Amino acid sequence: MGQQQLLFIILGIVIVGIAVVVGITMFMDNAASSNRDAMSADMLHLAAKARHYYGRPTSMGGGGHSFLGVTMDKLVTTGFADNSNGRYYIEGTPTDGEVVFRGVGKVAISPADSVVVQVTVTPKGPDPIILISGGG
Numbered sequence: 001m002g003q004q005q006l007l008f009i010i011l012g013i014v015i016v017g018i019a020v021v022v023g024i025t026m027f028m029d030n031a032a033s034s035n036r037d038a039m040s041a042d043m044l045h046l047a048a049k050a051r052h053y054y055g056r057p058t059s060m061g062g063g064g065h066s067f068l069g070v071t072m073d074k075l076v077t078t079g080f081a082d083n084s085n086g087r088y089y090i091e092g093t094p095t096d097g098e099v100v101f102r103g104v105g106k107v108a109i110s111p112a113d114s115v116v117v118q119v120t121v122t123p124k125g126p127d128p129i130i131l132i133s134g135g136g
Contacts, residue, residue, distance in 0.1 A: 032108065035115050039103050039105055039115060043128070044119075044128065044130075046076065046119065047119055047127075050121045053067070053075060061074070066096045067094035067095060067097070067123075068096060069094075085105065085106065086103045086105040086106050087104050087106075088101060088102070089102060098121065098122050100119070100120050100121070101118065101121070102116070103117040117132050118130070118132075
């Protein structure tokens, strides 16, 4: 083979290698983005359940206009706190007027870069505030 043909073969291998690396990176970014979206939906579900708990009388298993005493077991069915999207828990101690949920995603670009979603729920006012970090 001539030098020109070898050069074209090497150039072709380099281009294919770059395309594979870009494809893998795009796939991982899409996976992290999908995980963020799914976790945000789960957090909105938790926020709605927490607001229902807040408004339900204590005699019916609610908080009686307080978030005190709320637990994950009182809000969601078994298995929801650790599902395929992430692991969810209550951050800190709930107060009369606020509860904070935190979720750590199960999809990450690197082991140290997991998706973290946090939502602060208040009884009234605007929709819950969702803070998202990590995951690319």
